[in-house]
Amino acid sequence: MLIFVWSTNDHYVIFHLHIPSSPLCHFIESFIYYKGFQPTHSLDRFLPDGKVNIVIDLADAPQFIYDNDTLEEIQACRYVWFSGIRNNCITIPSGRDSEMFIINFHKGKAYPFVQMPLHELTDTVVDGNLVLTNEILHLREQLLALPAVPQKFAYVEKYLKRHFGSRLEPNRCIDFAVSRILQLPDQLTIEEISRKVGYSHKHFIQLFRENVGLTPKAFLKVIRFQKAIREIEALQKVSWSRVALESGYYDQAHFINDFKNFSGFTPTQYLAMKNGQLNYIPVA
CATH class of the missing domain: 2.60.120 (Jelly Rolls)
Structure with missing residues (x-):
């Protein structure tokens, strides 16, 4: 403890x-x-x-x-x-x-x-x-x-x-898929995971959504966003193009769009407002 x-x-x-x-x-x-x-x-x-x-x-x-x-x-x-x-x-x-x-x-x-x-x-x-x-x-x-x-x-x-x-029995399909997304959010595609778990693409998406709460694609986007947040916290001088690339985004525009959708702020606004508590931004 x-x-x-x-x-x-x-x-x-x-x-x-x-x-x-x-x-x-x-x-x-x-x-x-x-x-x-x-x-x-x-x-x-x-x-x-x-x-x-x-x-x-x-x-x-x-x-x-x-x-x-x-x-x-x-x-x-x-x-x-x-x-x-x-x-x-x-x-x-x-x-x-x-x-x-x-x-x-x-x-x-x-x-x-x-x-x-x-x-x-x-x-x-x-x-x-x-x-x-x-x-x-x-x-x-x-x-x-x-x-x-x-x-x-x-x-x-x-x-x-x-x-x-x-x-308390593991769902091996879901656990494998979640684990792979957490390990390699910047490298994986959902199609790759679907093939490896042995289900049809449609059935895998349904199973994942019911047991995790998001579709695999939506969950992957959240985890990529979280990787970006950790990158920002770790860097003393932030390069947005580097953060976008290392977090698995196609380009900086996609990164900025996702960041604003998830946080309500641009990456630059977030950088100015954050206070050292991961995922918590003071707003009032």
């Missing part, structure tokens, strides 16, 4: 990260608990990253989703919510005054936990009980009752194994 506790402006920020044991670790990247975060800004633009997560809010006040353009409140979220894979950016609270427990799934690996096609949840945030039954609200109640963070992590592991243990 990774633990950070630091003091800023006379208050403490607590951040715990825990990687669950097998077999959960093959599907879940991490559990995160944080409390006391006090950023100077109030809203973040969150960029598509290929992930799905469950957010358990341990505070009582609702959190809101905001219109990307007007920044007006458009949706209230309370207690537990399921955030589907994204093909578009979303504007959310910056985390100020929050106490959160977050279950982060590996990219393309949420399918054992959701009893509906994942494309029905794409670009949506829905109440957790609509996806995971009312039991998820009981889980929140237990987390509130447990005083220590390691106890919270242990309880969630036990809960997930008890409720989903029989479903």
Whole structure:
């Protein structure tokens, strides 16, 4: 378990990260608990990253989703919510005054936990009980009752194994396709993957969309965009043509177009606004 506790402006920020044991670790990247975060800004633009997560809010006040353009409140979220894979950016609270427990799934690996096609949840945030039954609200109640963070992590592991243990079987076709896209987003075509998994192109696309939430082509575009984001973070002096080439784009024009579609900003605007937190851009 990774633990950070630091003091800023006379208050403490607590951040715990825990990687669950097998077999959960093959599907879940991490559990995160944080409390006391006090950023100077109030809203973040969150960029598509290929992930799905469950957010358990341990505070009582609702959190809101905001219109990307007007920044007006458009949706209230309370207690537990399921955030589907994204093909578009979303504007959310910056985390100020929050106490959160977050279950982060590996990219393309949420399918054992959701009893509906994942494309029905794409670009949506829905109440957790609509996806995971009312039991998820009981889980929140237990987390509130447990005083220590390691106890919270242990309880969630036990809960997930008890409720989903029989479903934790890999989908080898989907896992192979997702793995190849993650490894070589700048080199692959969907036709190549489809041939290797042994399904017809049409059936492969349908299977991938139901289990991941996006078509293979759309998922590949998100992962290429993410590769570009990491390139930008790593470079001290950014060459947009280099970023475009190394991220797998045909040319700089395609790169700029995709970047603006995913983030709402041009690459130059993003560079000026970013604050060191990958995929989060302060907007208000």
